Amino acid sequence: MFALEVVEAVANEIGADRVGLRLSPYADYLDSGDSDPTALGVYMAESLNKYGILYCHMVEPRMKLAEESFEMTESLLHMRKAFKGTFIVAGGYDKDDGNKAVAENRTDLVAFGRLFLSNPNLPKRFELNAPLTKHDRNTYCLPDPVVGYTDYPFLEDTS
Ligand SMILES: Cc1cc2nc3c(=O)[nH]c(=O)nc-3n(C[C@H](O)[C@H](O)[C@H](O)COP(=O)(O)O)c2cc1C
Structure with missing residues (x-):
């Protein structure tokens, strides 16, 4: 095979x-x-x-x-x-x-796929039981190198 x-x-x-x-x-x-x-x-x-x-x-x-x-x-x-x-x-x-x-x-x-995509420091969030950012289906697999890939906020950036 x-x-x-x-x-x-x-x-x-x-x-x-x-x-x-x-x-x-x-x-x-x-x-x-x-x-x-x-x-x-x-x-x-x-x-x-x-x-x-x-x-x-x-x-x-x-x-x-x-x-x-x-x-x-x-x-x-x-x-x-x-x-x-x-x-x-x-x-x-x-x-x-x-x-x-x-x-x-x-x-x-x-x-973890989508949760990691929308929560760049997912292990930290899990550790702290911090709220998670929802992933956005509309930005999956776009040709833009940033949008949907690296523009989700880190935990420090969320209020
Ligand atoms: C934007 C995006 C791109 C993905 N690309 C691939 C890929 O190239 N190869 C693959 O095996 N899985 C790919 N997946 C599937 C994920 O690796 C993962 O198996 C799937 O999202 C289910 O896990 P989750 O429920 O934790 O997101 C992709 C998922 C997303 C959201």
């Missing part, structure tokens, strides 16, 4: 301990969807074990339904169990349910 060949080649070049892979088994953007995403995700997670890479990062199936965050019947638990290294999830988490996912051993780490 092409993805595994890439992992092997990169790991051989720079060392498996410097390689991580991010997968979105449930994504279906631009016809990328698979007929059996759970089986594919588990196959990938199992296959990656033999390379000893640093982490496997997967995007939650709920992200398939864009910005809505709600429970779906599919989950990454099968992949989490299949992969022997550090497992990272992303997709619709906030501080509390991220902590819960780690506490319940559903993942080792949680990655």
Whole structure:
């Protein structure tokens, strides 16, 4: 499989301990969807074990339904169990349910996308339980190098 060949080649070049892979088994953007995403995700997670890479990062199936965050019947638990290294999830988490996912051993780490985009010092805000700036969908992926990327205020700038 092409993805595994890439992992092997990169790991051989720079060392498996410097390689991580991010997968979105449930994504279906631009016809990328698979007929059996759970089986594919588990196959990938199992296959990656033999390379000893640093982490496997997967995007939650709920992200398939864009910005809505709600429970779906599919989950990454099968992949989490299949992969022997550090497992990272992303997709619709906030501080509390991220902590819960780690506490319940559903993942080792949680990655934040949109919250980090709109809150440049997100860890500090989490630490202080400070209010979060809402992300603005209208400024996602604009060609402007600043707008939507680096113009959100740091905690110090908010009143
Ligand atoms: C503006 C924007 C650009 C993104 N670009 C990518 C990308 O290039 N590759 C990718 O795998 N995910 C990309 N994502 C998805 C995020 O990495 C993340 O998986 C997603 O936003 C769900 O996590 P969240 O709920 O914490 O935001 C992007 C998300 C946003 C909002």
